[in-house]
Amino acid sequence: MIALSLAEIADITGGRPHDIPDPSVRITGPVVIDSRQVEAGSLFAAFAGEHVDGHDYAERAVASGAAAVLAARPVGVPAIVVADVEKALGALARAVVERLGTDVVALTGSAGKTSTKDLIAQVLQAxxxxxWTPGSLNNEIGLPLTALRATEETRHLVLEMGARGIGHIDYLTGLTPPRIGLVLNVGTAHIGEFGGREQIARAKGELVEALPAEADGGVAVLNADDPLVRAMSARTKARTVLFGEADDADVRASEVRMTPAGQPSFTLHTPTGCGEVTLRLYGEHHVSNALAAAAVAHVLGMSTSEIATALSGAGTLSRWRMEVTERADGVTIVNDAYNANPESMRAALRALAAMGGAARADGGRTWAVLGPMAELGDASLAEHDAVGRLAVRLNVSKLVAVGGREASWLQLGAYNEGSWGEESVVVSDAQAAIDLLRSELRPGDVVLVKASRSVGLERVALALLAGEGEVADR
Structure with a gap:
C-alpha cells in the first residue's frame, strides 16, 4: 500500500484515533485481516466473524509489528475506531486507487473468472x-484488500468481482471504479439464488453500467459468443470491444486445435495483427478465457506478438483449478476441485476427454470423480443428470459420484445415457472415493476431481498425490 499516516487513514475512514500517541506514524506495510500475516508497519483490520473475532487478536497483531488496528471498538492498543470496519476498508481502498490513478481492470462472469484473471495478470505483468486478486478473494473484503496492495509503481490493477445477488457488483465497482470492465459469460452458477439467467445477466451487467463513457476512456470487453453478454453493449456508455470465435469479434481465434496432451492451440487475431498461441492450460474452454485476456491487453496497448508470447507462457496461479500432476507410476491427477457449476463441470469433462486420447493410446482410462454442484435450486436434479449423461457421451471410462442425492442424480444420468455395470458408481464420501481409486488405478489412468467448494473433494486429489489413504480437512 502507499504510505499513509494514521491521521490520514482516520480522515479517510471517518474514524477516531484511540491510544495513538503519534498520529503522524505511517502505515508502510500491507493491510491484513489475519494477525498471522502481519508485517512491520501493517494495518490490521479486525473483523468480528461468526467463529472468530479479530478484535481479540489486536494485541498480538501490534506485538508482531502492526502500526495500528482498524477496529469497531477500542482494543487497548493503537487503533482507528470506525463505525463499520468493512465500509472503512472499502473507503480506504477507493482513496488509495484514486490517488494512484492506476488502470483498474474489473472482470466478472459465471464461470472462468479466476482462470481468466490469472491469465490477464500474467500477460499484463509482462x-x-x-x-491482481489472489485466488478468489472477489468479495466486499477481498477486493479492497487486493486494491490496497497497489503501490506507486503499479500500472495495472486487475480485480475479480463476484456476485451473490443484484447490487453486489454495483457495490464493488463503487469501491474501486474500473476503467475497463470484462464480462466473460452468463451461466447457471448460483441460479438458485438469482432465480434465472436473466437475473444473473442483470447482476453481471452492473459492471459495464459502472464504466466511464467512451470519451473518458471507458471500455467494456464483452463475449461475442454469449448473447446475454453481447447484449450488454446497450447498457454502457463505454466503448465496446468484442472477443470470441464469432467472425465480427475484435479479438478472435481461428484454427483452434488441441495438442495430444489436451492443451489448446490457436491463431490469435487482434485489430493490429495475428500470432500463434499454445496454452499451457488444459481444456478447449481456456480459448475463450485467453481471448478475453488478449482483448484486455490489446486495449491497454500491448502488441499482438507480445500478447501471444505472454499467453503461451502463462500457467495456473490459483490452486485446485485444473492442476495437472503426473505421479511417478504414470497416473495423472487433475485437481479441479476448487469449485463447480454446470458450465465449468462440462468444460472439465471435455478437457478430461481430450487428455484421455493420449491415455487410451497407452492403455489408460479416464476417471471422473465428481461431487455435488451447489446453489442450483430447482435446476439441481436436471443439471446433475445432464453432467452424468455428458460423461457417458464423452466416453469417460469411469464415473465416481461422491456423496448424497446429487451423486445419485449424476449416476442416474449416466445410467440413462447408456452406462452399465461398474462404469459408474456412487460412493458415500471422499474417503470412500480414495479407497476405491487406490485399489483400482493403474499406470496411464487420468483422474479428474471436481465438485463445489463446500464439498471439500480436493481431499481425494491430495490423498492420491500424497500416496496416503486419508487427508485432513483444509
Missing amino acids: HAPTV
Whole structure:
C-alpha cells in the first residue's frame, strides 16, 4: 500500500484515533485481516466473524509489528475506531486507487473468472507492474484488500468481482471504479439464488453500467459468443470491444486445435495483427478465457506478438483449478476441485476427454470423480443428470459420484445415457472415493476431481498425490 499516516487513514475512514500517541506514524506495510500475516508497519483490520473475532487478536497483531488496528471498538492498543470496519476498508481502498490513478481492470462472469484473471495478470505483468486478486478473494473484503496492495509503481490493477445477488457488483465497482470492465459469460452458477439467467445477466451487467463513457476512456470487453453478454453493449456508455470465435469479434481465434496432451492451440487475431498461441492450460474452454485476456491487453496497448508470447507462457496461479500432476507410476491427477457449476463441470469433462486420447493410446482410462454442484435450486436434479449423461457421451471410462442425492442424480444420468455395470458408481464420501481409486488405478489412468467448494473433494486429489489413504480437512 502507499504510505499513509494514521491521521490520514482516520480522515479517510471517518474514524477516531484511540491510544495513538503519534498520529503522524505511517502505515508502510500491507493491510491484513489475519494477525498471522502481519508485517512491520501493517494495518490490521479486525473483523468480528461468526467463529472468530479479530478484535481479540489486536494485541498480538501490534506485538508482531502492526502500526495500528482498524477496529469497531477500542482494543487497548493503537487503533482507528470506525463505525463499520468493512465500509472503512472499502473507503480506504477507493482513496488509495484514486490517488494512484492506476488502470483498474474489473472482470466478472459465471464461470472462468479466476482462470481468466490469472491469465490477464500474467500477460499484463509482462507489460508493466501489475497487482491482481489472489485466488478468489472477489468479495466486499477481498477486493479492497487486493486494491490496497497497489503501490506507486503499479500500472495495472486487475480485480475479480463476484456476485451473490443484484447490487453486489454495483457495490464493488463503487469501491474501486474500473476503467475497463470484462464480462466473460452468463451461466447457471448460483441460479438458485438469482432465480434465472436473466437475473444473473442483470447482476453481471452492473459492471459495464459502472464504466466511464467512451470519451473518458471507458471500455467494456464483452463475449461475442454469449448473447446475454453481447447484449450488454446497450447498457454502457463505454466503448465496446468484442472477443470470441464469432467472425465480427475484435479479438478472435481461428484454427483452434488441441495438442495430444489436451492443451489448446490457436491463431490469435487482434485489430493490429495475428500470432500463434499454445496454452499451457488444459481444456478447449481456456480459448475463450485467453481471448478475453488478449482483448484486455490489446486495449491497454500491448502488441499482438507480445500478447501471444505472454499467453503461451502463462500457467495456473490459483490452486485446485485444473492442476495437472503426473505421479511417478504414470497416473495423472487433475485437481479441479476448487469449485463447480454446470458450465465449468462440462468444460472439465471435455478437457478430461481430450487428455484421455493420449491415455487410451497407452492403455489408460479416464476417471471422473465428481461431487455435488451447489446453489442450483430447482435446476439441481436436471443439471446433475445432464453432467452424468455428458460423461457417458464423452466416453469417460469411469464415473465416481461422491456423496448424497446429487451423486445419485449424476449416476442416474449416466445410467440413462447408456452406462452399465461398474462404469459408474456412487460412493458415500471422499474417503470412500480414495479407497476405491487406490485399489483400482493403474499406470496411464487420468483422474479428474471436481465438485463445489463446500464439498471439500480436493481431499481425494491430495490423498492420491500424497500416496496416503486419508487427508485432513483444509
